[in-house]
Amino acid sequence: MDRYDVVVIGAGFAGLTAARDLREAGKSVLVLEARDRIGGSTWYRPGALGGFGLEMGGTWIVPEQTHVWAEVQRYGVPVKDSELPERMTWSDHGEVLDTLLPVPAEEYGALEHAVRSLIEAGERLDPMRPLSEQGLEDLDVTIRQWADNVGLTGNARELLMSWFCGCANANEDTGSALDVIRWLASMDNSLWGMVQASVLGYTFVNGTVSLAEAIRQDGGADLELSSPVRAVEADDEGVTVTYEGGQVRADRVLMTTAVGVWQDIRFTPELSAAKQAMSKENHAGQGQKVWALARNVPEDISGFGWGTSFDYVGAMETTDEGVVLVCFAPEHDRVDATDLADVQRAVREFAPEAEVVGAESHDWVNDEYNKGLWSTFRAGQFAKYEIAVGEPEGRVHFAGSHTARRWRTFIDGAIESGKRGAAEILAAR
Ligand SMILES: Cc1cc2nc3c(=O)[nH]c(=O)nc-3n(C[C@H](O)[C@H](O)[C@H](O)COP(=O)(O)OP(=O)(O)OC[C@H]3O[C@@H](n4cnc5c(N)ncnc54)[C@H](O)[C@@H]3O)c2cc1C
Known part of the structure; x- marks a missing residue:
């Protein structure tokens, strides 16, 4: 032997x-x-959809991720930054809002409270040390429980819970809020940094x-x-x-x-x-990542939704055949990725005119x-x-x-x- x-x-x-x-x-x-x-x-499939290479698994990195960043530098592997969208799209139970912010004016205070609660929680963490040794038990609760505990209300509550579920890749009754707040703390409590670390960071050119x-x-x-x-x-x-x-x-x-x-x-x-x-x-990460090729969608759509099947729908590339969209849901059976009509139904909650002509996904949950x-x-x-x-x-x-x-x-x-x-x-x- x-x-x-x-x-x-x-x-x-x-x-x-x-x-x-x-x-x-x-x-x-x-x-x-x-x-x-x-x-x-991580699993890269070159030319998989509209000639565009798909990352079926891990995709984005940011410079604050010092270990992967050092490896990228060490080997000179090309990476590219995400292009920023002109505006965010907000979908409230499938209705696309035409407002700049995701909440009506009378809820601006509730939105401010939600943001402050999140940052205050993040500031309690030292992400370099075990979180279980930092007296954070009140944060190691479900996403819904945390939203209740800090008194989130209105659209701000729904958006934040959905955003947490997206980051957790878990639903609001399973994922630990602490594990999501850790993302924020790891980005030095920058909310924008947290967004970048999820879906607007750097990707690998090859x-x-x-x-x-x-x-x-x-x-x-x-x-x-x-x-x-x-x-x-x-x-x-x-x-x-x-x-x-x-x-x-x-x-x-x-x-x-x-x-x-x-x-x-x-x-x-x-x-x-x-x-x-x-x-x-x-663990609780039992959601799904679906790639879609769609026509009649904004070329730079970046959509966050609550009460929707996908919690995020974002454009990654425009090809001759349509816009390549990356979509996430916090439960693996919310959208049938093998059924173009079902993917189209879910994408239309963010882009009502969308025509989905292709889709790809890997079922990581049932992957042994x-x-x-x-x-x-x-x-x-x-x-x-x-x-x-x-x-x-x-x-x-x-x-x-x-x-x-x-x-x-x-x-x-x-x-x-x-x-x-x-x-x-x-x-x-
Ligand atoms: C859909 C998806 C999206 C993601 N998005 C991001 C992202 O944007 N940015 C980011 O940084 N991270 C992301 N991640 C997470 C990231 O990809 C993982 O955290 C990381 O790749 C895990 O690496 P690992 O080596 O710890 O485990 P793995 O990559 O899971 O490696 C474990 C290996 O063990 C093998 N294995 C399993 N059982 C056996 C066995 N019995 N015998 C031999 N081999 C076995 C597996 O096949 C696998 O190759 C994402 C993950 C997924 C699935």
Whole structure:
């Protein structure tokens, strides 16, 4: 049986970064990846819709995400800033408002209160440290509960809740408000910065795969694709990893898969009770991202809605065949992405004349190697699992964006966690 210093499970940004850093430190490394491609929760499909390349998963980055930004600089990977829309589109239960602000004049005070409540909450957080150690339990509640607690009313309440759901990729009764407020704190409490970090930041000119591939090539670790891991058995001398296609021994293992996937792998000894529970509960990020090709929509539409199927509809590119739109919903079955008529119905809540001529989506929720989109904690999960998800268990270490601090759930968090995981293994005796 082959033996390596380290076997890394998963070739997303966490796994690729860790493998590179471990190789740089002179370790022998094998990366085992279940899929037939690298990139994990990022997946670039060139020319997929109207000749435009689609990011089916992770897409935007901002300079404040210092880990991914440093990698972009290191490899000279081209990125481009988003073009700003002329105006925002607000959809109130499918009715497009023609007002500049999303609320009628008599609710300006309520809007101001909502913005102030959000920024006051953000200012309580230090995103560089574990949030579960900062006395923030009152924020680790559902999005709806937080809106109730701070007394949000009117359209401002609906918009903010919908915006939170969009950021959380979770509905108002599951996602932790704290995990969304963290975005704001991570952007130094700039509301505009938070918008940029979600859907108006920088994108990769040649797709996220351009950075993933640069990191992979630099590291030069061995890589086996289409090799799902089934068992991880540790003993006093090392770890045996069983995957479809073979078995391998290693001194140490770095797990980087999504939390929901842990329960499908046989660990010996068993994972801690907290990790087992987290894997069964899974995270709240169970929404959908849908790409649409549409005619008769504004070329720079950037629409936020409440009481709508999608909570965001935004233009990414104009092609000869129409405008390429990226759309998000906080539940994975709100829109049937395989049915153009249903996608059109949902887009028309933002652009009533829209004619949808194409659509693409990946069902991350029912994808056995993801079981969700980005890993927003459910309300209450910070206290129970924030530390536990990243704790090593003997010779088995844990990384992945769900274990990161400032930018957990982002590409940046994945890279941060990969660096931390590699350093942890190098320090282990
Ligand atoms: C639709 C969507 C939109 C997003 N938008 C953004 C965004 O705009 N900006 C941003 O920064 N982030 C975004 N994210 C989040 C970001 O993509 C992730 O946080 C990040 O890519 C996670 O990287 P990771 O390495 O931690 O995990 P992953 O990329 O999930 O990597 C884990 C790897 O493990 C593999 N694996 C699973 N099970 C096994 C097994 N049994 N054996 C072997 N391999 C296995 C998986 O196939 C996968 O390749 C988005 C995610 C999604 C899904």
